[in-house]
Amino acid sequence: MMKSIRIAIGFALLSGWALSAPAADQPGHVKLQAVGYYQKLTVGKDGTKHTETVPVDHVLPGTDVTWDINYEIIGNQPVTDAVITDPVPAHMDYVGGSAETSKADVTYSVDGGQSFNTPDKLQVKNADGSLRAATPKDYNVIRWVIRGTLQPGAKGTLSFHAVVQ
């Protein structure tokens, strides 16, 4: 009896945590957040079209989604060697050049994160085993190596675009 109650409480706590998970977690030094949004085209009853920026919720194939990665130093100690990696989500194609930023050195992986390189050096294998230059659609992980030290209170946003397949 006691055991089953504990399990029930455990699930409740876990699901409550899962609901708030997309916002961030709180180890005490850095607040990290991922947010997706896109330009939604709406057609009025009179046929006029206009776009608005809306958070991702239900999104159609072909939609260009902007992923923002927000970070903030919330502790009172400086942070060094900050590296952010983001696997390009399944069912999405990375939009070439969209992750580039002056805040970080950006490299990409075409092997699931085992190795990273700049676009000009990335190669993938053809079906016949020969190598060809990788295209942005081949990138499956993006890595930002943030330059310098992040002081307490510092915040920034990295972003990239990917299109829903």
Added chain:
Amino acid sequence: MKKLIASLLALSGAWAMGSRAADAPAGTVVSNTVNMTYVVGGIPLSDHASANFTVAQLVNVTVSWQNTSDVAVSAGAVQQALLFKVTNTGNGSDSFRLADTVVTPGGTSFTPAGCQIYFDTAGTGVFDPSDVLYTPGSNDPSLAQNAGVNMLVVCNVPNNAVDTALGEMKLAATSQTASGPFGTVNNGAGVGGVDAVVGTTTGVSNSTGIYQVHQVAFAYTKTAVITAPGGGHQPVSGATIEYTLTVTPSGSATAGNVVITDPVPANTSFVTGFGILLNGSAVTPPTGDYNVTTPGAVTVKLGSLAGSAGAQVVQFQVQIN
């Protein structure tokens, strides 16, 4: 469990390769997880965050007429089929309401009559008795992403349809999930309760199929010239009668197995020495014969004869007993 997932992924990969486009299926949850590693006071730490969204349903449909050329029919023909393919070009399961309408083409035309829509159940592309009748709202085809179904519009050709006349039928399919102007949203109507959004096809597609009447008609004349033994033209005993049969086809079709049969009159005898001429040249069995194919008659087998073939002239002689 892991193995099962792996094989499912392999299956879906193969499926995606075989399909027209690798559109993410409606209802797919796309998740983005970001990781951060960093150092604080010499201690390496890490952190992560994630966000996700659900792929909405894009509603699209394509109807295309499949016959590679106008379907040849003849006047009065029944249950003549036009073959169409209805394809779900959206990214989720959908069902489609079908409707057929007569289109009036320019020029010489006929109006297809008694039309009904059938599933091409037998898979022959033409009407078969085993094909299942389509009834709107009752058996609307339900199609998975990128799946298609062959449908037949089956009509009768009026008796008064003339050669080369065109008859046209349009088949339209309308998504039962969402339709309307591009971008119209039907909230929660998609698979698994996702929003359904009307794509570029507006949720409706149609295609027109064409019948053309092809038939052949024959004009037939027969003349006789009598030559009496003394040189006159009296039908006396011993006189020779030369018959000339002229068969003139017309029309855009080709008739098959055309046979001319002409009985030799009573009280006359077929003149073997003259034989049978077809367009001036002697013919022998099996093309032409007397008293073999048909007792007491001249038979000439013309075989396939196109409407454009021109007059076919058969000559033979008999002698009055």
